[in-house]
Amino acid sequence: RASYGHAVDKLRKHLKHDDAASVAPEDIIAFKDARLKEINPRTGKPVSPKTVKDSDLAGLKAIFGWGVKNRRLESNPVDGVTVKVPRTARKRQKSFTDEEARLILNAASTYRRSKRESPKVAAAKRWVPWLCAYTGARVGEIVQLRKQDVRQDESGWHIRITPEAGRVKD
Numbered sequence: 001r002a003s004y005g006h007a008v009d010k011l012r013k014h015l016k017h018d019d020a021a022s023v024a025p026e027d028i029i030a031f032k033d034a035r036l037k038e039i040n041p042r043t044g045k046p047v048s049p050k051t052v053k054d055s056d057l058a059g060l061k062a063i064f065g066w067g068v069k070n071r072r073l074e075s076n077p078v079d080g081v082t083v084k085v086p087r088t089a090r091k092r093q094k095s096f097t098d099e100e101a102r103l104i105l106n107a108a109s110t111y112r113r114s115k116r117e118s119p120k121v122a123a124a125k126r127w128v129p130w131l132c133a134y135t136g137a138r139v140g141e142i143v144q145l146r147k148q149d150v151r152q153d154e155s156g157w158h159i160r161i162t163p164e165a166g167r168v169k170d
Contacts, residue, residue, distance in 0.1 A: 007059035011060060014034055035056055036049065064076040108129040131159075145161070149162065
């Protein structure tokens with residue numbers, strides 16, 4: 001609510017009026033462009049595209065959308081206006097470091113069930129990290145395995161990871 005209010009205040013200041021019915025898409029685009037050039041007083045850096053998209057434009061779109069749905073406005077001037085948010089560069093490698101893996105697996109090995117915890121949850125906390133480490137599978141893939149997805153043959157143990165394993169039947 002506060003974020004939406006700030007967006008409306010900023011738009012009102014930018015437009016120098018508060019007549020919602022006279023706001024055009026071009027006004028919203030000019031507001032967006034002006035916001036992207038502003039310097040955030042807290043950080044001293046330009047306002048981020050993500051803030052403009054996810055806070056300013058999202059709030060304005062919701063408010064103008066309410067006006068349209070409640071027949072106070074004919075159209076939503078924010079519809080179709082967006083900001084391309086660049087992907088942020090990853091600051092670390094995708095995988096765990098050897099030390100991080102050691103810490104996780106050591107914690108899993110020494111995990112002890114609390115009195116209020118079910119044995120199944122405790123077993124998952126102990127074994128899921130190990131299965132992820134040995135298979136390279138994701139946590140979500142391991143925790144949704146079913147009995148029929150695990151088998152043993154002459155060459156060893158195998159797990160079969162399938163998309164339907166996590167689906168709940170209707």
